[in-house]
Amino acid sequence: MSSSTLNVLDLKQEKIRLLHLSWFAFFLSFVVWFNFAPMLSSIKEAFDLTNQQVKALMILNVALTIPARVVVGMLVDRFGPRIVYSALLVTGGMVCVAFAFANSYEAIALLRFLMGFIGAGFVIGIRLVGEWFPARQVGLAEGVYGGWGNFGSAAAAMALPTLALYFGGPDGWRYAIASTGVVASIYGVFFYWRARNTPKGSTYFKPKKSGGLVVSNKRDLIFYIIMCVPMYLALATLTWKLSPANLGLLNDTASVALYAVLVVLFVVQISQILRVNSDVLNNIPIPEMQQYKFKQVAILNVAYFVTFGSELAVVSMLPLFFMETFELSAVTAGMLASGFAFMNLVARPGGGYLSDKFGRRKSLSILICGLAIGYMVLSNIDSSWTIWVAVLATMCCSFFVQAGEGAVFAIVPLVKRSMTGQIAGMTGAYGNVGAVIFLTVLSFVSASNFFLVIAACAGVIFIAVQFMEEPQGHTAEVNDDGSVALIEVS
The missing domain is CATH 1.20.1250.20 (MFS general substrate transporter like domains)
Structure with a gap:
């Protein structure tokens, strides 16, 4: 080991x-x-x-x-x-x-x-x-x-x-x-x-089919298709923001055209997913040693939704929040708000280390719980707070957010080696989906309620994380010559 x-x-x-x-x-x-x-x-x-x-x-x-x-x-x-x-x-x-x-x-x-x-x-x-x-x-x-x-x-x-x-x-x-x-x-x-790509003597395993994740059974295939939907909803939300109903940078014709493109892209992606999973559709069994549970991917997706998604959203609004709450100059507010991003230097490695040392599910659970509490604390910040206490609360919350991101990607490479890029891509995309959703929420509610919405999402995702299975033993990949390679994941 x-x-x-x-x-x-x-x-x-x-x-x-x-x-x-x-x-x-x-x-x-x-x-x-x-x-x-x-x-x-x-x-x-x-x-x-x-x-x-x-x-x-x-x-x-x-x-x-x-x-x-x-x-x-x-x-x-x-x-x-x-x-x-x-x-x-x-x-x-x-x-x-x-x-x-x-x-x-x-x-x-x-x-x-x-x-x-x-x-x-x-x-x-x-x-x-x-x-x-x-x-x-x-x-x-x-x-x-x-x-x-x-x-x-x-x-x-x-x-x-x-x-x-x-x-x-x-x-x-x-x-x-x-x-x-x-x-x-x-x-x-x-x-x-x-x-x-790899150390000397190691094999770079590639998926046997390209165009989408190859799943292990029909239930996971349905789950996979459902998990693709939020990404297109986020893109539709961005189109709406540019449409005449919001920023007005697109006319009605352009907006409708973009919505149509998104529908076509969704149909194309689903057809590709069905193509690469033809064995599953035709009831051809996937060898047990090559199977994995898609729920692992889905849980990592939503965990990154609330961690990286909330980070992008909060970094976007925090300078203005500090400026208006404490009547600061734009420069001062920006400097104080930058503490949220600075935590990346230690928090992400810290989250990865905790995951390596104390277990994947346990670490991610604790960090998301801390994230939820952190955002509940931020929802109470107002002008009566001392500014340094508000900054300290922000940085403490930021540690849990970014350590949670580190814990998520401590697990991604352990799910299925030959498809790590696709799993990382989908999980990373969910982070951007989270940012779009949270910033859209912010356009309708106060900053206090914005923080509470993130905390509530974190509470739901904390429950989801309890269904994640700790990576154990080895996963299997097949070499080009048909031999099986075992990869340690614990």
């Missing part, structure tokens, strides 16, 4: 070098994905944008990430993390440079929509790190990958305004944004040169 300890400074180990290669690739993908947020005031001035147009850009930036994470999950299982991550960084960097030098609102809107694809980079590293680390270390390793990489959004917020000032002039923001794209593209080439 492998040890749960992990020395991230031991660069003599190839797996540690691979871990650092991976988290930095994820870090750069998030820098590129969120590089426009700290530059919004300059972009608004350069293009003379209305507040509605700015809101539309923010929505477009995340819209494509939901389907992209599912698609990238399939690609990484089929072609391997090395080539997919390299291609994503190179092409994402090129789109970023094009955005930086675009000259119309229509162009920046389209390019910002396409930039959402780079947000799927997270999924690639989950499969890659899972290949390199044994079961008793994989939670901490995935936590380091996710936590340190996710810090890219905060790094962009801190560094890019200064970089824009360094370049100077009215186009300083363009050069600052473009520089992140150039760095990402160069690193994509470097990553392809230095990374490997």
Whole structure:
């Protein structure tokens, strides 16, 4: 059995070098994905944008990430993390440079929509790190990958305004944004040169069929199809936000066309799911050693819905919440609210370590329970609170949120090795679904009730987690020559 300890400074180990290669690739993908947020005031001035147009850009930036994470999950299982991550960084960097030098609102809107694809980079590293680390270390390793990489959004917020000032002039923001794209593209080439899909002597197991998860029985097939529905509902919600009924950035014809596209995409995806599961439909039994329970995937999906989904939503609203509640300046409120994101550096690895050390289900249960309590505390914050107490409460809640994310992805690589990319893609997409749903709720209720809604969701999901089964023993994968390989998961 492998040890749960992990020395991230031991660069003599190839797996540690691979871990650092991976988290930095994820870090750069998030820098590129969120590089426009700290530059919004300059972009608004350069293009003379209305507040509605700015809101539309923010929505477009995340819209494509939901389907992209599912698609990238399939690609990484089929072609391997090395080539997919390299291609994503190179092409994402090129789109970023094009955005930086675009000259119309229509162009920046389209390019910002396409930039959402780079947000799927997270999924690639989950499969890659899972290949390199044994079961008793994989939670901490995935936590380091996710936590340190996710810090890219905060790094962009801190560094890019200064970089824009360094370049100077009215186009300083363009050069600052473009520089992140150039760095990402160069690193994509470097990553392809230095990374490997698996340790020497290990097999990279690929799914026998591409286009969707292969499940074990008809009940799981129905469950899988049902779990696809919320992703399309979230995309429909984003379309509604851009429609005449809300922001008004789309006319009625365009809105109806987008709804129709979503219906077609849903039908296509379901047809692909049925195709790859033809054996199940035809009552051809799946060998017992290759079976897994889809409920494990579904529970991880909803757990990430409430952890990462609430993080994205709260990070979006917290600066304004602090500013209005405590009558602070925008700069001060932003600095205080940034503590929520800063916790990623330690909380995600901490959640992964707890999962490795004390058990997957137990750790996830405790962290989601703490998350629910944390949001109930935040719902009581008002102007009578001392500001430092409010910030402390926020950071404590943030620890449980992000440690919960680490605990979720400590389990993902242990479900079914050959389909880890797809499982990670679907789970990651649910995080974005959560953000869309929670931010939509916020548009109808007060901040206090917003926090209570998240807490209530966490309570329901805590119950769901109790039905998750602790990974035990080994899972089986079949080599190309027909021999069986056993992979330790506990």
